[in-house]
Every structure is written in structure tokens, then in C-alpha cells.
Amino acid sequence: MSTSFYISIRYFFYKKKNNIVNFIVFLSILSIGVSTFSLSTILFIFSGLEDLNKKFYKIHYPDITISYLNEKNFFIDNNIIIKKIKSIQGIKAFSKTMEKKVFLRYKNHEYFIFLKGVDLEYEKVMKKFKKTNLKNSKIDYLNIYVGWSYIASYFPILLYHVINMPLQIFIFDYKKNNKNTLSLFFMKKKAFVQGIFNFSPKVDREYFFCDLSELQNVMKKKIFHALEIKVHDKMNINNMKNILVKKLGPKFNIKTRIEKEKIFYKILNTEKIFVYFLFVLMTLITGFNLFSAIYILQLDKFKELFTLWSIGFSLHRIKIVFLYIGFLITIFGCLSGLLMSYTISLIQEKYKIFKVAKKIPFPVKITGKDSYIVICIILIIGSIISFYSLKRINNIYK
DSSP states (O other): OOHHHHHHHHHHHSOOSSHHHHHHHHHHHHHHHHHHHHHHHHHHHHHHHHHHHHHHHHHHSOSEEEEESSTTOOEETTOHHHHHHHTSTTEEEEEEEEEEEEEEEETTEEEEEEEEEEOTTHHHHOTTOEEEEOSOOOTTSEEEEEEHHHHHHHOOSOHHHHHHSOEEEEEEEEEEOTTSOEEEEEEEEEEEEEEEEESOHHHHHHEEEEEHHHHHHHHTSOEESEEEEEEOTTSOHHHHHHHHHHHHOTTEEEEETTGGGHHHHHHHHHHHHHHHHHHHHHHHHHHHHHHHHHHHHHHHTHHHHHHHHHTTOOHHHHHHHHHHHHHHHHHHHHHHHHHHHHHHHHHHHHHOOSEETTTEEOOOOOOHHHHHHHHHHHHHHHHHHHHHHTHHHHHHTO
């Protein structure tokens, strides 16, 4: 242990002559601790939000979706692409789907909603999706499944009324006209509510579901718009996407579930950058307490340091003493702030004390990456302030 470091430890831990010096040193540790606590806690909340969102996408979105780059193009059923996908190891299940926008009128109410045709494999791809048959299917109708949330929110009648009364829906589609361009038209079809499905409140309200084969019969085309894929849990989704790109070529739009929500992640990352900037500024402001603490200590220890200087202790070594003190204050403040943040985050993670709108608990996730970033920011700012405060020593010993 160097002499300078030993002296700095004694000055830091031992009681000072003046109580105001003890108070200022404590205040500087507290201010750095509060900055560390605030920054780390907010970053842990951001990580919790990101983790919660990933879990939500995992449950409510397929791992990979394949469609044509031109959204008006479609797959012809039983084609060679299906065989290529079946030959790839790591794919657990895949489902052929078709999505159409429909318009329906029920009594005095009019609705625009999406109708999604899915095959029998869809429940293997999306395990959260469950449907229940309440009636046998009718041959002359398009048999649809209505989300429970949708019935509860929009239809002001009892469930058995909906089941026994047919609905008239209009399905929107495109066809080529005389000028060889696509024009919009719609087909009219009577729909019968065969049962209900339960997926998520958002999907329940925005979608009807039906069997893909029935929707193909209505369209009079054996086609589908997308392939939704479930990957084995041990497989990396991005690696699987790269394999599919190589197998299928560039004309397909292959997206992972995270890529579908890029806007959310961009907003989240932008907010994180803003938080970094805000708390770096806040730490710089609170860093004046550290500057004051080091300067007050220099004045408080003037006689002892003057004695050391007189017996040959260089001015450079005296500066190093106070540089070490600045490091110690920064480290103790940083560690105390992190410890407090870890404690509250762990309590929140276990007991869900803090909630949004008295229902949803604040999501929190402690990550090594966030902790490392916080420690680096605090230590760098503390080091800069400590180094700058040494310039005052030249004025004291002139």
C-alpha cells in the first residue's frame, strides 16, 4: 500500500476536526448514491419493460412469419415452398394463414374487422390460441369464431342470441381489371357463429377466426397469404431466419416476432438514451458536492499536509491523496446507490408493491449490462470531478 493511499484512507474514515466537514463528505456520498440509485432503478425498469414485451410477443406472435414482399401476392397451396420448409430442421410447426378485412352490419351497428383463416396447425404455432365449438358447423355459411372480449364489448345481447342469428359480412379483396391493374371489390357472405376463441384482449376485439379451407372456398382460390412458424425452444430465431432466407430467396418478406415491433424497440432505446443524458447531467450537478467535499478537506487538513510538504512530501503526492479520497467517495456513493436499487428492485420483483393504475405491477429486471453502464458513468464523472478539484491545491500552498 502506497503512503498516499494510506493517508487518504485515514482522512476518509477517521473523524474530522470540524463536524461541517463530516456533514459535507456525507452529503457528497449521499448525492452520488441518489444519482446511482435513480439511474440504475430506471434502467432496471426499462429492462423489465423490454423483458415483459418479449414474453408478450413470444405468447401472442409467431416466432417467424413468411409472406411475399408485395403484400398483394399470395402463396398457391401445396407448392414447393412448403416442402422446402418441411426439410429444415428446427421448425416445430407451421401454419398457413389468410387475413382479410371484412365489413359487417348487425342490427343498427356497423363494424370493420379482420377475418383470419387458419389451418389445424395454428394451435400448435400459437399455444395461447384456444377455440371452443358451441354449435356444429353449417355447410351454407362461413363458420366463424368470435373473441370472447369482442362479444362482451360490442354486442349488447346475450351469447346464445349471437350464436343463433346469422351475420351478413362483406369480404374485401382485389382483382385485375381491364387495364391489368388491381381494383378493390367485396364479396357478400352469410356467416354463422360456430364458437368462441380466447387469445388476448387485443386480438379478441380486432379479429374473427375461421377455417382456412372455408375462406378459400369463399374466395374460390386455394391460396394463403402467410406462413407462421414455431421454432424449437433451443433454436436461435435469428439463425433460423437466415436459413430460411437462403432457402427461399430474396422475394420473400421473412420477419421474426421482434422485427415486427421495431418501432417499440426504437422508442425504448431512444428513451434510454434520453435517460442516460438526463442522469449524466444530474450527476454532474450533484458532483459539485464532491468538489466541495474535497476542497473542504484540503482546507481542514492544511496543517498536516503542510507538515508533510515541509519534510519532503511532494505536491504531486499530496494531490494523489485527495484524488484517492475523491475515488473513495465516488465508490462508496455508487455502491450504496446500487445496493439500495438492488434491494428495492428485488422487493418489487417478489412482492409487486408498486403498481400502475392499482393493477399492473411495475416490471423490474436487474441486468449486469445496466449495472456495468451505471458504474462506468458514475466512476467516470467522479474521476473527472476529483481530478479537476486538485487544481485548488496549487492555490492553497502558494
